[in-house]
Amino acid sequence: MRLFTHAAAGALALAAAALCAPAQAQDWSLEKAAEPLKGTQINVVFLDRPGYRAIIQLLPEFEKKTGIKVNYEIVPYESSREKQVLNFSSNGDLTIALVDLVWIGEFAENGWIVPVEKFTSDPAITDPKLNLDGFFPLLLDAFGSWGGKVYGLPFDNYSGLLFYNQCMLQEAGFDKPPETWQELYETYAPKLTDKAKNRFAFALQSRRGETQSADSFMRVLWPFGGSLLDKEFKSNLLSEESQAGLKFRQDLMQYMPPGIVSYDHAEAVNALAQGQVAMITEWSAFYSTLIDPATSKIVDCLAVAPEPSGPAGRLPALGGFSLAVAAQAPEKEQKASWLFIQWATSEDIARAYVEAGGVSGRKSIYEDADIKAKYKFVEPMVASWQKGVPEFRPRFPAWPAISEIIAEWGTKMMLGEVSTEQGAKEIGTRMEDILAKEGYYDGKKALLQ
Template sequence: MRNFLYASLSALALMAGAASLPSTAFAEDWLETAAKPFEGSEINVIFLDRPGYRAIIELLPEFEKKTGIKVNYEIVPYENTREKQVLNFTSNGDLTIALVDLVWIGEFAENGWITPIEEFTSDASITDPNLKLDGFFPLLLEAFGSWGGKTYGLPFDNYSGLLFYNSCQLKEAGFDKPPATWDELLKDYAPKLTDAGKNRYAFALQSRRGETQSADSFMRVLWPFGGSLLNKEFKSNLMSEGSQKGLQFRQDLMKFMPPGIVSYDHAEAVNALAQGQVSMITEWSAFYGTLTDPATSKLGDCLAVAPEPAGPAGRLPALGGFSLAVAEQAPDDLKKASWLFIQWATSEEIARPYVEAGGVSGRMSIYEQPDIKAKYKFVEPMVASWQKGVPEFRPRFPAWPAISEVIAEWGTKMMLGEVSVEGGAKEIGTRMEDILGKEGYYDGKRELLQ
């Protein structure tokens, strides 16, 4: 299958150079000057209840003081975020900024709900002279903000799948390092780290029905085992040897997970590790702040971070994250005010305070700082994963939301034992191909790959 994210990196680099204005030292009064025509404006955005959003909320008073622009935000559970935004866009609502997940970019762009940034970068009066699109990790800018050769959003809340583990519990079980492979985790580590009588388990895989089940659980076990959701003809590849091995591995690992794992979202998985109930989780880099906060975690110096384990197909960590884009439905003045906020929230200028407040910046330069690399254990494995990543970890095409619902339903049934791995894979494949057929992927009405 051709590469979803890397295919246009060369074009992206050229576009980034064209879109960025000449780089200069950041002028302290640039934002204030640009914002004067919009003083008193109010812009609206949806945030999640996650560390990156709490970090930007902490910094918001600085933006509002500088600009006189009020940022109204609503905190919404991830599982409801896409639906709430789509309803707002289709009813010409009040959102002026779109929060765009990696897998929503195709849908949002093709429906005309978000505005290409070239509409704003061509206007020097509202564009940071130090915008530097080439300062973002290329993988993130392409994956989270770009579609069809255009950039729509800037990377804001950025994730790499990492192995977080309790080094003290591993040491007590006789291990001086984390498992290098999924096979080691299952066969060597999991039995020694699990004691159901004491409510202690080796691993927790967030698997709540919804996007958490489809992306964070189901898709996570496909690629490392040589599987994939689709083949190059956009037909189901879930009956392949690699896909079946990965899905069966998940079933085998469940005996070393807490009861009710199918109801675990991110918060539950992170809390299980933080409170000592489980020894290992594979979670997004953005949760590092939660796991190091004494108010929410008992781990202390026992917290350690490593890359996700490797499978038979190699080390293929999960990739996830969001961009902030201007909503097409917004009036012109609020579009411009929203663009000012998006630039500020993703800028190199606030990358350090954002990271120190618990966010994960998409800017390369912040992770080159020696003190940042020394202080935050997640930086090295995260940055390494962003050099390569898994381009097709989750398909970005517009049909993904409908397919995600199918995977969530039948992936959950698999885990609960209501259907076999083979039976569930067949059911997902049939329903997925029906969705893609109706969407025009098989009759030439729609391009297969972006």
């Protein structure tokens, strides 16, 4: 079963068109393209995360060059989808959609976002150096593509990595991080946990919501060979492999801080940064927070490695967002939004974006020797993007409703209110009810996108 679209060929075709279409390619500039759009205002939702703070830092350059005003509102991740859906449903003022990889199906099928082919066919507003092939194919495919079309360009890009305090590991007698989840649990965790001193081996961000469903629950399925759904789109959570992953999470909790079910990304990152925990599996985007002396006490001790392997292999988490033009925006605002999206994800500003704390989706920036040497997260992250990952989170339109169910019962599992078997059964029944109502079992909807 494949839940990621495979739009690589389409992306390459679009890239070729973008490169070849403008007859006056050498004359194109962002400033010239924006001349008819000066004074236009565009609106977008941002998150309080490093990648967004990085682009905000660079915004004056775009606004100065174009005369286009970018209005942004910073909202918590947990309410960002709902806020956008309400805006699109009421024909509001958002001109750009911030699209999580699991929202792409919902946003595209509801007609809330516009395929980029509308804009790449217009040489006046499309940079001849757009080069869609310059993105990691996995990211363009997973974050911005649906139904064989590209809708958005990868902007805030994540790979799951193991961040660890090498000083704490060395004090415990370890000269390298754990290679496997079992090794982390059996060998490392007991020696790195001292509850009397409020020190713990590991923290797994697990707050109820998308953090629970995606960053905690789903993270332990794939390495153990489990999955949310089987090939018939029926629940696979009672399989031996899925149960092994969920039970492992329950066992590992004894080496996590109390109240781990209330930890979001910020709390998990801060626990490592303050020396409370020795290891976390977190998104690559949080590297800049962990090396900032203003927020981290472990700058000199921070090290990064790939996520541990499980019985099914090394299958790291994949997450991230794309920026897409909102269909509700008037034509002028759509063009201005497209110019901003191209600029924000371009190869031209990739270095500045990375140095400001963002994680670019462009391949070329990570080929620079100084970038690889300066940023410890680059090599394990790029390695995880080269070969791809399994369907870490389904991207179909029904995901938001299913995510709420997983968040509820996944939390109950962690709190010990239900067993992993009981929780899996409850999730499976409710999930299949949603998919049945959505038409996934009667041929109304294609299972593969």
